[in-house]
Amino acid sequence: MKAILMTAPGGPETLELADIPMPELPGPDYVRVKLHAAGVNPVDTKLRKTAAYYPDRLPCVLGCDGAGVVERVGANVHRFTPGDEVYFFNGGLGAEQGNYAEYTVVHQDYVAFKPRHVTMEEAAALPLVLITAWESLVDRTCLAEGQSVLIHAGAGGVGHIAIQLAKQIGATVITTVGTPEKAAWVTHLGAERVVAYRDADFVQAVLDWTHGRGVDVVLDTVGGANLCRSFSCTRVYGRVVTLLQMDCPAEAIRLARLRNLALVQELMLTPTLLNLHEQRVHQRRILEEGARLVEADKLKVKVSHVLPLEEATRAHRMIEEGHTTGKIVLRIV
Incomplete structure (x- = not known):
């Protein structure tokens, strides 16, 4: 064969x-x-x-x-x-x-x-993107109806499935994308707020959108500084799940601890x-x-x-x- x-x-x-x-x-x-x-x-x-x-x-x-x-x-x-x-x-x-x-x-x-x-x-x-999004939002962070979630790279393979799953759960979604075309598409999928990360600071956008509180859950599909900066816009006692290895500087980890964040790694x-x-x-x-x-x-x-x-x-x-x-x-x- x-x-x-x-x-x-x-x-x-x-x-x-x-x-x-x-x-x-x-x-x-x-x-x-x-x-x-x-x-x-x-x-x-x-x-x-x-x-x-x-x-x-x-x-x-x-x-x-x-x-x-x-x-x-x-x-x-x-x-x-x-x-x-x-x-x-x-x-x-x-x-x-x-x-x-x-x-x-x-x-x-x-x-x-x-x-x-x-x-x-x-x-x-x-299969891979569905299982990853499901395990991240349902199994690992227990996203619930009425909660808010930040999904990074919403137009990506995992991201676009995660947006739709979050909407089925009854959550509200803010997501990051790189182009106006991707912004239009993820809006069509159900995202209430879209941040063009090249033009705006996603941390400030999330805080403005949540009136300073931060989102209940973050799904990080990018890693690096993107993950570490997400701690600042996750609500106190919130949950962050990442698909990448956590490698954040000490000050970011201290902030996560101060905010009592649950930091979860997802490897399907x-x-x-x-x-x-x-x-x-x-x-x-x-x-x-x-x-x-x-x-x-x-x-x-x-x-x-x-x-x-x-x-x-x-x-x-x-x-x-x-x-x-x-x-x-x-x-x-």
């Missing part, structure tokens, strides 16, 4: 189109999926640069997000039959083959039925990396709930570019340039 192999740590040029053996079912609880599309995420580019989780497993296939059709099922599989359309977060971290390929195998407990009435490309764009890869079965099942249930929201027209994913599988290198370059809105997807069939 055709697949994109990461041959060594390094730049996008280390990705090569190759023929590799068809994956066999590793056990009776697995399904084999004929992949139609694979989502491309920033984590793919970071893993490609360093091979952090699999330095001894190269070459390997990247890609955590997949959507396709069940082609074969193991003897114990009871949730699916051949022909079912599915989507999932699985593989791409070293131990399990990723989704930049024509076929993959997945444990049945980690697979969800694809949302109806959306394309395979849209389904493949959802943890269940896969630590082989935590129940937590992976929970992530599948998030995908099932997300599918219900999509089918009820309450959640939409934006796919900005669909590229053929053989253009994975281009997809990685586009992500690293940092100007995309929504998600990039590889079309496999």
Whole structure:
């Protein structure tokens, strides 16, 4: 079968189109999926640069997000039959083959039925960003109806899903973006206040919007100074969740402590990396709930570019340039 192999740590040029053996079912609880599309995420580019989780497993296939059709099922599989359309977060971290390929195998407990009435490309764009946004806002910070949330980079992959989830919860949203076009789009998604971070200080904008109180919750998808400055506009006893490593100067940490902030780190890869079965099942249930929201027209994913599988290198370059809105997807069939 055709697949994109990461041959060594390094730049996008280390990705090569190759023929590799068809994956066999590793056990009776697995399904084999004929992949139609694979989502491309920033984590793919970071893993490609360093091979952090699999330095001894190269070459390997990247890609955590997949959507396709069940082609074969193991003897114990009871949730699916051949022909079912599915989507999932699985593989791409070293131990399990990723989704930049024509076929993959997945444990049945980690697979969800694809949302109806959306394309395979849209389904493949959802898993990582949906799980990340859900775990950040629902599981980790317990965002509640009537509360306020600052979502950084609202036009990004996680950001645009997080805005919609926050609105479903009943929260009010302020978000940061880089261009007027992105501002118009996130307003359409439901954000009540949009800050063009190149033209305005988001801290002051948040404080003005909340009459000096600060927001109840911050979702940081940027890291660095962006995260550290967010402490100043989070309400006392508020909650801050970041997708990046916390590396703030001592004065920022002292401010967070003074304001009694709960500082939370979100890494949705943890269940896969630590082989935590129940937590992976929970992530599948998030995908099932997300599918219900999509089918009820309450959640939409934006796919900005669909590229053929053989253009994975281009997809990685586009992500690293940092100007995309929504998600990039590889079309496999």
